[in-house]
Amino acid sequence: xxxxxxxxxxxxxxxxxxxxxxxxxxxxxxxxxxxxxxxxxxxxxxxxxxxxxxxxxxxxxxxxxxxxxxxxxxxxxxxxxxxxxxxxxxxxxxxxxxxxxxxxxxxxxxxxxxxxxxxxxxxxxxxxxxxxxxxxxxxxxxxxxxxxxxxxxxxxxxxxxxxxxxxxxxxxxxxxxxxxxxxxxxxxxxxxxxxxxxxxxxxxxxxxxxxxxxxxxxxxxxxxxxxxxxxxxxxxxxxxxxxxxxxx
Numbered sequence: 715x716x717x718x719x720x721x722x723x724x725x726x727x728x729x730x731x732x733x734x735x736x737x738x739x740x741x742x743x744x745x746x747x748x749x750x751x752x753x754x755x756x757x758x759x760x761x762x763x764x765x766x767x768x769x770x771x772x773x774x775x776x777x778x779x780x781x782x783x784x785x786x787x788x789x790x791x792x793x794x795x796x797x798x799x800x801x802x803x804x805x806x807x808x809x810x811x812x813x814x815x816x817x818x819x820x821x822x823x824x825x826x827x828x829x830x831x832x833x834x835x836x837x838x839x840x841x842x843x844x845x846x847x848x849x850x851x852x853x854x855x856x857x858x859x860x861x862x863x864x865x866x867x868x869x870x871x872x873x874x875x876x877x878x879x880x881x882x883x884x885x886x887x888x889x890x891x892x893x894x895x896x897x898x899x900x901x902x903x904x905x906x907x908x909x910x911x912x913x914x915x916x917x918x919x920x921x922x923x924x925x926x927x928x929x930x931x932x933x934x935x936x937x938x939x940x941x942x943x944x945x946x947x948x949x950x951x952x953x954x955x956x957x958x959x960x961x962x
Contacts, residue, residue: 732833733826733858734849739836742784754779755789763795787848792840798936802842805940807926809947813876817942818921819868820929821884821911822855825894827930827945828864831952844930845945855888857897865901867948872907879908883917 741747754775761771768790776786794802830847831837838846872880882898884891895911902909914920918934921927927938935941 734835832860
């Protein structure tokens, strides 16, 4: 489906459960529910392209279609205006073009998404081609069994791309950021990267204006100089028959 000049597509990829799992997701993202979300998404997309605030548009349309908070969050995370889509598309750098380059990783954003993927929970394939999750940790984070695999998967993709240096930025206000830093450093010993891991109070602002940023955060995508869609590549590498893809 097209909305304005952009292809409109939300895919919900759901597997079993751990990080980011909510029992009601079977109902929230059933085939019937997704048909309703498809219609609601088309209405919200039109409104935001006309200048309406995304949250207000989601509330108005969500009330009309009786969408759950989880469904509204999924739609909000998946949509972008035509202008945002053009801007992000122009700034996206293919993995094949970063050999010998330095990259900047939005640490929690990237690792949590990969944890959700490896935990077989809900992921969103969004309009701007990013992969986003619905984990909503809200400042609380703990390492889980999938954490090490997520870090290793990230490093493997970047190694195969020939990256020279990796800067990983972690949010200081998030719990266990120090433990995650230690785990990243431990796993990095298996790779030959020039690596720097920092814990900062304002990761978003540090990434504004940077080139080769790895994130799916909408605000950062709109403010960085260029970005890399690493999670999408990780999903390609790990995709299995057990993954069920729903089209909204």
